[in-house]
Amino acid sequence: MPLGGVIFITVFVAVFGCLCLYLGRLCGGKKYQDAVKLAPYECGIPGQEKKETRVSVKFYLTAILFILFDIEIIFMYPWATSFKEMMAAGIGAYALIAMMIFIAVFIFGLFWEIKSKALEWD
Amino acid sequence: MGSDAFEITVNCIKLVLVFLLMVQAVPILVWLERRGSGFIQNRFGPNRVGPLGLMQLLADAVKFLTKEEFSPKAATKLLFYAAPVFALIPGTLGFAAIPLGSPLKWGDYTFAIQGYDIGVGIVFILGVSSLAAYTILMAGWGSGNKYALMGALRASAQTISYELALGLSIVGIIMMYGTFNLSEMIAAQQGTMHFQAFGNTIATSWLPNWGIFYQPLAAVLFFAATFAESNRLPFDLAEGEAELVAGFHTEYGGFKMLLFFIGEYGHMMVASGLMATFFLGGYNIPYTTTEQVYQFFLGFVESANAASALTSLAHFIMFTVKLGIFLWIFIWVRWTLPRFRYDQLMDLGWKTMLPWALANTILSALVIFAVSHSW
């Protein structure tokens, strides 16, 4: 079972990364800290106190649309693997039409989003 | 993982070796990138330390090591330190799932020249590489710096947007080979071009049986999407210096930065490996099948074990060459194309690549359907 290998290498890499960090801490130069150095880096300008960042709502709208379309794409995967087998089994035309209806819905959604300017960034 | 202690041990060592292969490729790639960009821009690049500047890698590593360990006050310590460690994981896990050479038959054992042979190869790699978004978000938010946060949000929005085109462009390939398994895909691309159409076999002897000849559009889309996935120029909006300092790793330095570097190059290697596997026949030597190569080596050495080992080695070298070609394209593109604007980037992902990938899927389905009947 490859799962054991996956877990092994994950743990190994994590340990390797931690060791690297530790090594960096061990060999790192002298510690010198003052208020300016510890402040968030803002290209030399004194940082603003409040980190009230006005972020565009587009980011999360993109993320939501990503989820929805991603699932539609994932639905195509099992179909894609079994398409040839379904053709061999004689239900190829049926599978093709079923998928084309699904893709038509997908395309309609995509063009709706483009038309409604949900994907505009400016 | 294996049936007996010997096999398990070998498999574990193999995994570690694959990881080390990935890690040690990073300094070479950095050197290549710096020398290559010097070459492209008609300047020297690092050429002082050692022959051709090769020792520069060592000097850089030592420099990274001696940098002061530092974390800003506003940082959330746990996330700040966890992010670089996690940055290694997606690339490593993905790279270990790519076959690097033909399976080595040694006595009763068969060792796949890859970290692990996962049945659903592509799905696993896609799943693992989608975890990379966490690294970026953790680093950006954990730094407590607004540039870092902005860079992280941009980077993750970009990554997930191009994941759509990436995921959709390979549907045609999965359809064509009828499998998720990378080894089976490579096996299907052996020899010269031949395929079944309208009930009879069509064969040519002047083209290798590579995926790129069946799915050229998918190849372009996939390769473009992987650039965005690995945050490389021309899509490195996450670190547009003019606006965002250095993106989500603004506050990182020293070894932590190095770990991010390894993660990024790991991404590039996974992308190049997948490109080679899907479109250039993986480890196959062009125009030949694995069996032919094995027979060829069997003519030189008597033992089947040695011939199998030599076959694996030849295939591994072939794969490395293909990997190198794509990695070089990554570097080449960096100094050829200008950076996109953010809205252009998103438009390209959603409004151009996604519809084209859809068109590719529909076209592939129709063609496969039409061709498979002898009407």
Added chain:
Amino acid sequence: MRAVKVEHMLSTDIITHVGLNHYLVLSALLFVTGMAGVLIRRNVIVLMMSIELMLNAVNISFVAFSKYLDKLDGQVLVFFVMTIAAAEAAVGLAIAVSIFKRYKEVNIRFFEHLKG
């Protein structure tokens, strides 16, 4: 019969032989964890995460049944559950965010004032 069963339980069999039961109990524990989250947390986004946890607990039992009853239908259902869960998360977050943008509030108690 009973005594045999008890002895069976006391041996390390329960640790070394993982079966359907183990997966079901794990799924139940996860489900209950998620439910506890729904009941005791106040942040509406954490509530949604707890609901995701509950749905996933159910998915575990689906897949476990699918394996031990040797039928793939369970996996198809998992597929559907995932879709519904993702859709629910998308809509729920959209609502939560639009309320947050307007009222700067993500407390679930606050949402009671929004009725009628």
Added chain:
Amino acid sequence: MTADSFLFWLLAAVTLVSGLSVVLVSNPIYSALCLAMSMVGISALFATLGAYFIAGVQMIVYAGAVLVLFVMVLMLFDLKTELATFSRGKISGLIKIATVGTLAGFLAGAFSMSIEFMEKPATKTVVAEAGVDMSRNLGTLLFTKYILGFEALGILLLVIAIGVVGLARSKGGTHAKH
């Protein structure tokens, strides 16, 4: 202890601990990250059950998409501020804990009782190890028996995609604050 059971216990522990910390950690961002960890654990558990394709989908959809959305929203709006983590009230808290406890008991009891009826199929040795064949059958099943549900989900996703854009654009309801 065999390798399989060791993997199960390890993954079960990871999943449960991170699941519990989703509920118990007060910072929502940590909650979301713990939930992501838990999802990865669940995905690995699917793999131990031989459902490799579903495991991959779990990684892509949950760990890679849904939770990224959660984390993103939490970071965008910095929602951790000034909010009591747990709901107040001793009595209602007691009732809640009792409810959860009872439900847990019921579930565990129901499972352990129902298991006796299912011992026969449970002992049956199961499907092929390779995950590929499974997912292939999955596709066929999805497109024959569950075709209606499949198309319906396609339309559901379309409706949600349209609705979400409307929601994200909405300027608020009828009950304006000021």
